[in-house]
Amino acid sequence: MKPPTETTSAPATAHSRYLDDVPEITAVEVIAGHGLALSRRPLDEMHGHEVEISPLFSFISAGTELHALRELSRAGVGSHPPARMGYSQCGVVTRVGEAVRDLAVGDRVVAIGAGAFHATRTVVAQNLVVPLPEGVCPQAASLAAMFCFALEGAHKSAVRVGENVVVFGAGMMGQMAARIYRLSGARVCVMDSNAFRLGLLPAGTTTFPLDDGGWKQLAAWARPHGVEHASICFGGDATEVIEKLKPCMSVAPDGVPHGRIVFPGGAKITVLMASNMGNIQLVSSAKAGPGYRDSRYESGADYPAVYVPHTVRRNVETMLSLMGDGRLDLSKLVTHRFAFPDAKNAYAMLQQPDVEALAVLLEY
Template sequence: MSRRKVGCIDGKGRGVCLEEDRPDPGAGQVRVAVQASLISPGTELGRVKKQRERVRDDSPAVDSPPRPFGYANAGIVEAVGEGVETFRVGDRLACMGGGYALHTDCACVPQNLCAALPDSVDFETGAFAHLAATAVHAIRRAQPQFGENGMVMGLGLVGNLSSQFGQLSGCHMMGVDRLPLRLELAACTGTEAVVDGSSMDPVTEAELFAGGYGMDFGVIAFGGDGTKAFEQIAASLKRAPDTHRMGRVVIVGGAQITHGFAAALGNVDVRSAARTGPGYHDEAYEHGAGYPPVFVEWPTQRNLSECLRAIAASRLQVAPLITHRFPLEQVGEAVDLLVETPERALGVILEPS
């Protein structure tokens, strides 16, 4: 049996490239010759820093076996499993899904976690489809209206894309982060105002940005303790004459928040945005079952396709977010870059040789 290369995270939090048997596609799956994969710094590497800290503390947990990682790639179909009718050998696809769309040179992915690449979209930009679908689902949860004011806390990949989708919805978007690179990339991809959270007060800047109207919604797009960011969004939302704040807060990152509700918060809707829309993690859907479109208008695969259409039309800007490229075999260097010096990198592409 032929072999494939797979990027893994070992028990010490290091990226390593290993070999294993090349898989065959199961029913409802396609096997893709991967041409590019995108590392998601937050979700994929969130635990790596803690793993590295345990190494320094001589914890016995560092002996855990390497685990494959990755969930966003793009490539060319080289085989199809039973029941796959939409895609054929030779098709160019964007693929997603934890445990499926790995950092590898060969991936077996359920058919409904794939979408055809438009002719003008290359593999590198196509690999952004998963995170773009995550962002568009978050913005759908915010229910933006043309002309509204929105703010995004955290301008990593999902935060940047969320701000872009807010702008595409006709909203005025303000982005907040502490890293100059992320602020620069948000500005060059269309966010109207960027705020350095390390030296500026987001609440004051939001008041100026919204011109006295107040913010209509906010998005928290990072992991860890999000209480301060939540409080800053809440304090920036529009305020009724009875002093109660009104608006929507969407949490798309893995943030934890501690806050009072009812009178302590006002009439604020707090909403969670789970992944990429309906269907992801429904095994039947992933492998080919459909949801009635009259009831489920925006399932995962449709979100993927719409994001790719936006990229093809140059309405969604993802190429500027690519800061580094590494051969798959150098996955360790890519992980080190993102974990140890996050101020230097954002979109990191792995390319199989």
Template sequence: MKQVLLDLQSGSIQVENVPVPTTTRGAVVQNAYSLISAGTESSLINLAQQSLVGKAKARPDDVKKVLQKIGTDGPLPAYQQAMGRLSKPEPLGYSCAGTVVSTGADDFEVGDRVACGGAGHAVHAEYVSVPRNLCVKIPDGVSFQEAAFTTVGSIAMHGVRNARVTVGESVAVIGLGLIGLLSVQVLKAAGCRVIGIDIDREKLALAESLGADIVSNYDGLAERVKAFSPFGADAVIITAATRSSAPIEAAGRLVRSQGRVVVVGNVGMDVPRDVFYEKEAEVVVSRSYGPGRYDRNYEEKGVDYPIYVRWTERRNMEAFLELVRQKRIDLNPLITHTFPLEAAPEAYNLINTGKERFIGVLLEYSPNGAGAAGTVTHLPEPAARRRAVPAGARTLGCIGAGVHALSALYPNLPGLPVNLAGLATATGLSAQTVAKKYGFSYCTTDYRKILEDPEIDAVMITTRNDLHAPMAIEALHAGKDVFVEKPLATDIDGLRRVVAAQNETGHRVRVGFNRRHSPLALRMKAFFGNRSTPAVLHYRVNAGQIPPEHWVHDDEQGGGMLISECCHFIDFMQYITGARPVQVYARAIEPTGNLQKYDNFQATLTFDDGSLGTVTYTTLGDRSYSKEMVEVFCGNAVGRITDFRDLELRRDGKVSRERRWLAQEKGFAEELQAFVKGEEPDLVGNVATTLATFAAWESIDTGVPREIDLGRVGL
């Protein structure tokens, strides 16, 4: 299928062929029309067109993160990660309408006409995959062209709701672009008196034709508003887009005492305190298109709010479409341009240059589609990407291409002696971009295409945590050797089934415990190789806060940091000692504020050779301090690794030190080499590590030590 993409390095608009998406919790929709958001999308394009210095000035928080990564990981990984993010095209669009072609939700049937919303979902593409709460049926009598405005219409609806207006009240709308003109009509449908304000005479005339009671530019505005409503406007809705604070300053002058100002547009927010203080006026920033926005449970999982949360995203979308059906909102005068999908660059050029006046710009999709409709896209192999691969080399298929995979694993693919066959990701854009970059033969949004490929004998799984065990099991039964990122499983049942699948098939499973493959770890292990006493180990992790809404905290998808991250450090202790963990006692800080229950903890492990290991994991430290430090004490000797850049070995007063200046040595390349060469993995150790994290969780919950029993999973 064809999709509109933004090159984040150059700012150019491209129409590329990518695989059709799939869905499990919503609907796959064949688009008929999508609406270009001139404000939101132009801002992103303008940022992409800036130089690296310009991008840095516009995103100081991102620069801070890069500098912190340089301090802990080294300049090379920081540069690679930053450039890797810029090399991945950005999907554009968030409002569209079309026909359901497949469904994973009971709300929809194939053939339903639907309107769709949501950045990253309702994009400019021939086919889109949209979660159920961001997709609504189109009433009879409403065209696809009109329905394509639904998301933007719901933004206007939510702004009006935030104004809390009632029948007969007077409302000023500052900024008569698309959302402003929609707001005027929503307000009139709600029985309000409306004054439309803009500097553009044509927009003023259009607002008046759409129902505004009076319109005005800023000349003589105060007098007009006073004549319109002697006490001032009951509410002011700002839908303008400007860095200037002039709109909010004007709103303060126009609103009545104890009135409300609602900021919908992206405007300067230098609020004149004296003006608002004297009137005791309220300022509200309207957040997109209703409750549910930015809530993963609502948007991605389809978990609806109770009806007392009356106007959610989806309900606002439905209400807007009903107003269109009732002819209370007229969208036809707002459609100024329609371009075929292939002419999307021309449409954006029109918006960016302003060579013609525009309001609503639609992209139109051919009923038969301009690109292939399959979930697999075969890629040409330019000479520049051809790789010399030894005869008899393994053929690798990859599933997943998230941030970790792109920054730590995939950059090592060119150095592996393998044939790169297929890459599967949840979205067609991600699959196409990464596959093209690294020279895969094809990309797909259906991971089973990888498992069904008879040429592929090795599979790398780097999806979200909850999919690791099920996909590894499927891959084993499909006759593949498996490299799966940690954790191996997020619950005991999944771990048990992985062990059973490995026993049944005899194929290898290697877990992405990379730190044991680091050259620094190899030297530390050799240093303690002839020890005659147990060891005492301490692994301290200064992780930094991860936002509570991040998927890793999700009980279903991530399992929390204890399950997701602590396994690394327990595995490292196993590697250094050569012993298995047999017991764990763990305590955690109770959750408060943004602190998650299993994010700040200490776990003390006993190993079967008598060694003791403690993992201290915290999100409470300063990110500028070292992230990881492991110390080993044994036989009158000490070993220390800091951030896998510094190694110190000390015995009998003699000290040996190594320092890596450009980058960490965390063992990513080495673990992948071991996998593709068919080296025997330590699956029993991997299972013991995973069981130890489950036991640590149980220990925190019960307050007592827990045994680590391999018999629980059939070993």
């Protein structure tokens, strides 16, 4: 890949059907030792299994992207290559590779993962590109990657109808997780002390503050079965939360706690295992679904559905189906939109302390 400072265009590929030729793009990047930049660079060369997209909206992942921005800004100049930001967008297909199935120029699509950057044109592997159904809000659909991370965590929870689930954190991951667990038929509550974020939960969601009174309320709410599942949807140290949660979990007649705690967020914990944690299962969930980051799958291969039913592509399709049926509304989560040339202002706002913002989109 040529460095972003060069202006020579990538050669047009013979393996595509395209709308127009865009030799150069603008992308949001983090430059080591400098910080955020809107860089001009050649459009990535497209292969036969890929799709070129003109984005309409892309979602800024505050956790992942701000972490990268902080780390690379502190790094030495030239110590790392430029890092392109973004991995979740909605847009219009402008070119399709010869091996691409069921997509055509002009289709509105959702794209996630590698390639779905904040940029004026993107190139994404076909299994990470899903058609946008008629009537589904493109702004809300651009949150697809975050939904998939939360859905994969819910799959690993293996929650059954009527079971007690507590979601910790009402940020983007917690908002998605709470909605998914409610749709699954579980009995759901959310613990957070941020009034702004709690106000964005679906009407009727049970909430408790993260204080002594909140823990007492959680224990009472979960009786007589106790908390059977928990989802830790915030970053940072979650050790204290886990220790306070243990007495609220389901308990066997011999006093040993049971249940499952899933970690779809970037939390860390320090716990003593064996008798201290009893039979509580701690489950890490780090992907948007099977196939994510598998180049062969992303390029168009598939897994046998009977063995791997919930692939990353199916997770995106699930979100769009729920939105199309009116059972899932994510529009309330979009609190801010910035024109793409104002991307630096969007990141600056997200870095302000106590900012009242959740899903922030770049609009093209």
